[in-house]
Amino acid sequence: MHLLINIDVPDLPAAEALYTQAFGLSAGRRFGDGGVELLGAQAPIYLLQNAAGSIAAADMPRDYTRHWTPVHLDVVVDSLEPALDRALRAGLMQETDIRDANWGRIVRLADPWGHGWCLLQFVNRGYDEIAT
Structure with a gap:
């Protein structure tokens, strides 16, 4: 695929x-x-x-205000703080504080058109830390 x-x-x-x-x-x-x-x-x-306002799907108009969708994009970075600073300077908006997890660190962002983005910094084995 x-x-x-x-x-x-x-x-x-x-x-x-x-x-x-x-x-x-x-x-x-x-x-x-x-x-x-x-x-x-x-x-x-x-x-x-x-x-x-143009038709997106099922007669629903496109709306570029912040929206929730079950699909978002994760960007894996080597170091979270510099990547977050670069993203904010470019125009993304930070929606959460940086959160630590056993697999790494995450911060949630939104772009000016309502799309959700996350920056991830893996530590140790990344998602393998929680995979079964």
């Missing part, structure tokens, strides 16, 4: 700037004015420009 990540945004240039600055990604292919491929993660991320 080959995984592609697609993220709807209402402002493609602003989203490209935010994600490249926050996560060290680089722009790859462009798809006219409607999309850009971001490279540097294990799977390519495609930013797709879609206006707020």
Whole structure:
């Protein structure tokens, strides 16, 4: 299986700037004015420009205020504090304090378009610390 990540945004240039600055990604292919491929993660991320209010699915309009969805993206980093500082300077918003767990550390963020993100710093064996 080959995984592609697609993220709807209402402002493609602003989203490209935010994600490249926050996560060290680089722009790859462009798809006219409607999309850009971001490279540097294990799977390519495609930013797709879609206006707020346009139909997303099941006749539901897109809403870019902060929303909950069962899908979010985790970014694994070597050191949490510098990565958090870079993400905040780029425009993400911190939603929780940094939390320690036996597998590592986590902080929850949101981008300006309502999407949830987490920064993770693994310690020891990472998720293998809690895997059964």
